[in-house]
Amino acid sequence: MVLLFGWKSQREKFNFTVMSWHHINTRRISLQMCLFWNDGFNKKHRATYGIGVSNFLNFFNGRKTEYHVDAGEWEDYRRGQNALLDRRVFVRTLPWEAQEYLEQQLGRRQASFPQDLSALSDGELLALQRRTAEEVAWTNSRTWMIYLINDLIAERVREHLRGRVSDRAKADEYLLNFSTPLEPNDAMKERMALLDARQYEHIPMFGFDHTPYVLSDFVRMLEEISGGEGELRQLTETMANRKVLFERHLEELGLAETDELFDLIRLLKHTVFVRDYRDTLRQKMYLLDRYMYEEMGRRLGNLTAEEATNLTSEEIADGLNGGDRAKFRLLAEERKKGFLVIERSGHLEVFSGDEAHSAARRELALPGTASDRVIRGVGASRGRAAGPARLIETNQELGKIRSGDVMITHVTRQDFVPAMRRCVAIVTDEGGITNHAAIIAREFGLPCVVGAKGALAEFKDGEEVEVDADAGTVERRH
Numbered sequence: 001m002v003l004l005f006g007w008k009s010q011r012e013k014f015n016f017t018v019m020s021w022h023h024i025n026t027r028r029i030s031l032q033m034c035l036f037w038n039d040g041f042n043k044k045h046r047a048t049y050g051i052g053v054s055n056f057l058n059f060f061n062g063r064k065t066e067y068h069v070d071a072g073e074w075e076d077y078r079r080g081q082n083a084l085l086d087r088r089v090f091v092r093t094l095p096w097e098a099q100e101y102l103e104q105q106l107g108r109r110q111a112s113f114p115q116d117l118s119a120l121s122d123g124e125l126l127a128l129q130r131r132t133a134e135e136v137a138w139t140n141s142r143t144w145m146i147y148l149i150n151d152l153i154a155e156r157v158r159e160h161l162r163g164r165v166s167d168r169a170k171a172d173e174y175l176l177n178f179s180t181p182l183e184p185n186d187a188m189k190e191r192m193a194l195l196d197a198r199q200y201e202h203i204p205m206f207g208f209d210h211t212p213y214v215l216s217d218f219v220r221m222l223e224e225i226s227g228g229e230g231e232l233r234q235l236t237e238t239m240a241n242r243k244v245l246f247e248r249h250l251e252e253l254g255l256a257e258t259d260e261l262f263d264l265i266r267l268l269k270h271t272v273f274v275r276d277y278r279d280t281l282r283q284k285m286y287l288l289d290r291y292m293y294e295e296m297g298r299r300l301g302n303l304t305a306e307e308a309t310n311l312t313s314e315e316i317a318d319g320l321n322g323g324d325r326a327k328f329r330l331l332a333e334e335r336k337k338g339f340l341v342i343e344r345s346g347h348l349e350v351f352s353g354d355e356a357h358s359a360a361r362r363e364l365a366l367p368g369t370a371s372d373r374v375i376r377g378v379g380a381s382r383g384r385a386a387g388p389a390r391l392i393e394t395n396q397e398l399g400k401i402r403s404g405d406v407m408i409t410h411v412t413r414q415d416f417v418p419a420m421r422r423c424v425a426i427v428t429d430e431g432g433i434t435n436h437a438a439i440i441a442r443e444f445g446l447p448c449v450v451g452a453k454g455a456l457a458e459f460k461d462g463e464e465v466e467v468d469a470d471a472g473t474v475e476r477r478h
Contacts, residue, residue: 021057021068021364025430026410028394029065030209030309034058034341036133040140048141051080058341059360064393081149085156091263095274098142102281105139113288117295122320125296129316132289139285143278150275150434153268154179160261164253174249178265179434180442181273182243202283204395204415208293209306221418238443272434279414301325307332310339312350373476377452379469380438385425385447386466386477389459406465408455412437420444425467427474429455449474
């Protein structure tokens, strides 16, 4: 693989004796996906961009997976991203190259995926799993960059705008517009075409072990639609108005195509789109991969796809190569309780069950969360609202959301959108103004506060909270 955008780190080595971990995100991902994320963020990311991370801690506590990287490497990585943004060729090509690569990867995988997995020998199935591991990791080499660089781009655009526009509120209005994609994402397309529902069954597939939509899910969403013709007209007008507003703002700024800010705005606009679009592409890949894990699980002792994805690649290879398959049932039950993956300079350790929880406490040494009545973040979609807090750790808990709730979560994705429609406000403890929650909230006209660290720990499910997105605050209602 050719090094597309190289940047040489100035750090020669790390001191691994005492390692501090930086939290990247919280998701619900399997052990297999953790390994593929790590590979994509390490060697394959370095092969593509010249920067990456080699030390990881992934902890699944039975409900959610916390993804951590070495804090020292993270600082170095962010410096590397900023150095790449100083390069005009990077600014002018990043999201377009990533989009083309991901589209080609999906096409190759769909074309080569076996039609009848049950006809494969154990050796052939193992070869497919190994090829899948490589392909998913290469996919992640692009998705990591698109996911992590948005806020750095937005900050550069903000600095340029404030240097050009004396009215700070107007500059921030420009930034919100430039941070919103011109093209509709799959969640909006889904809403506009629910009658052709099966083409969107992939939307919840953020991991091999996730469950695709079935007919009853689409029936429920259709039942919730009222005034559908008016909503469809409004969505169509929203997309058209978005383009008009974008062109007007560019004209007001008087930017030439040779201007650095023009390049940055163009980069931001398309990177925000690709950040969401990459989910559409990988969801379709993961739907294929789920079929593979279902077949592997069947052969490894009647495991479910979810259970099979919580095995290491070495364990899968051992089972398909004739090893003792009886152990996998017990191992699957342990991994449901929790698992901990630690990778240090290529050395992999995996802990399961109670041992995983104990090892995670030792490694992370997390302090207790101090209570603070007001949680502060960044207002990503203006307005104020109040309602019962609904704490959503993973997409499996979206059924808790009722009309009038305030959703408080780590991050939203396309499969969160039907539940978001029922909310009066959205709060995330991750991300910035370019993340999925911010974009969807602006589309729906919902107040939204992002980067509200500690919100999930501070509030209780069902208690009344007030969201002031103009001030970027979330607090209990008295």
